[in-house]
Amino acid sequence: QASSDLCILDFDIPFTMTFVISGTVEVAATVVVMIMVTWQVVLVAVPAVIGVLYIQRYYIASARELVRINGTTKAPVMNYAAESMLGVVTIRAFAATNRFIQTNLQLIDMDATMFFYTNAALEWVLLRVEAMQIVVIVTSSILLVMLPAGSVAP
Structure with missing residues (x-):
């Protein structure tokens, strides 16, 4: 159990955070560009x-x-x-x-x-x-x- 918890801390959480941050930045940038144009x-x-x-x-x-x-x-x-x-x-x-x-x-x-x-x-x-x-x-x-x-x- 402890090894699976450490695996989640070491691998899953950083990957998930990277995914969330990159997705948020991408969506925000797209909306800003669209708003600037129209x-x-x-x-x-x-x-x-x-x-x-x-x-x-x-x-x-x-x-x-x-x-x-x-x-x-x-x-x-x-x-x-x-x-x-x-x-x-x-x-x-x-x-x-x-x-x-x-x-x-x-x-x-x-x-x-x-x-x-x-x-x-x-x-x-x-x-x-x-x-x-x-x-x-x-x-x-x-x-x-x-x-x-x-x-x-x-």
Whole structure:
């Protein structure tokens, strides 16, 4: 348990922070450039940002519960593997190998199911955030096309 916590501290958190910071800077720079060229984009960008924040809040609550449940499905897999290794002689003596293998596979399947649900929730939020981004970009493009000729420098 301690080694997985240290792995998260050493690898996952810095990677996640880099991802968040770079994404934030990219979105902010894109919106600033679009606003400098066509200020009307603010009329769509502000509601889109509010929509993204609402979606994000909804997703975080769901993701937190999924991670909590995933932790409860991971512990039995590890515990069962440890107990099976300690009792391997007894398991073989009573010819119960197949039963233990099937139980282990059921526990792994339950854990993999929760992992799938976590990934599905992530895809759900990504789809909605990308849709909001597309709305802002399409609106900016339409506004650029509708501007009179010569109002925007090449």
